[in-house]
Amino acid sequence: GQNIDQPTEMTATEGAIVQINCTYQTSGFNGLFWYQQHAGEAPTFLSYNVLDGLEEKGRFSSFLSRSKGYSYLLLKELQMKDSASYLCAAMGGATNKLIFGTGTLLAVQP
C-alpha cells in the first residue's frame, strides 16, 4: 500500500531551527517532494529528493533515506512568515502519482 506519516502540528520560535519528519511507504518510489501551503492558498514547491542525502536550498534543506523510507525538511533562521502547513509527498506507483501526507502545521512564535 501507500502511506505517508508526518506530525500534525509543531511549534517553534523565530530565529530557531525546526525539523519536520516524514516516513513513507510506496511501491515504485520515484522521489520525495515537500510543499509549503499557507492558509487559504495553493501549495508551493519547496524541494525534491530522489537520491539519498541532503539537498540545501537557502534556509530550507531536505534529506532522504530511501532504505529507511524517511525524509525530513529542515528550516533554519525561522521567520514568522514560515508559519504554514508543510506537506510531504511521495511519488510512486505505475503512474508516478503524488501521495500526500496530511501536512504538518508549523506555528512560528516570536
Added chain:
Amino acid sequence: DTAVSQTPKYLVTQMGNDKSIKCEQNLGHDTMYWYKQDSKKFLKIMFSYNNKELIINETVPNRFSPKSPDKAHLNLHINSLELGDSAVYFCASSLTSPSYEQYFGPGTRLTVT
C-alpha cells in the same frame, strides 16, 4: 502573469446541481491534474492528463468527469452534487518527468448546501 488559473474561485450550490470548474495553464506543461483537499486539509489526487490523455483516474465517483480540450486546459464537471463534495479543488500542472514539480492553481472552494 498567472501560471495556473482556475475559475471560479468560490462556488456555492445546492445538492443535486451540476457544476463545472475550469483550469488553464500558460507554462507549456504537458501534464495536468485535479486534486481534492478536504476539511482536514488532506490533499488527494483525482485525475491526471498527459497530452490530453487520461493517465490517472483514482477511485472517484463517476459523477466527476474531467475533460481536456487541449494541453493547456483541464476542466472538471460534477453531476448531482452531494454534501460530501464540499472541498477545495486544486488544478495543477507539470512537465512529464517525475522530477518536475507541480504548479498549483489558486483552488476552487466548493460548498454544497
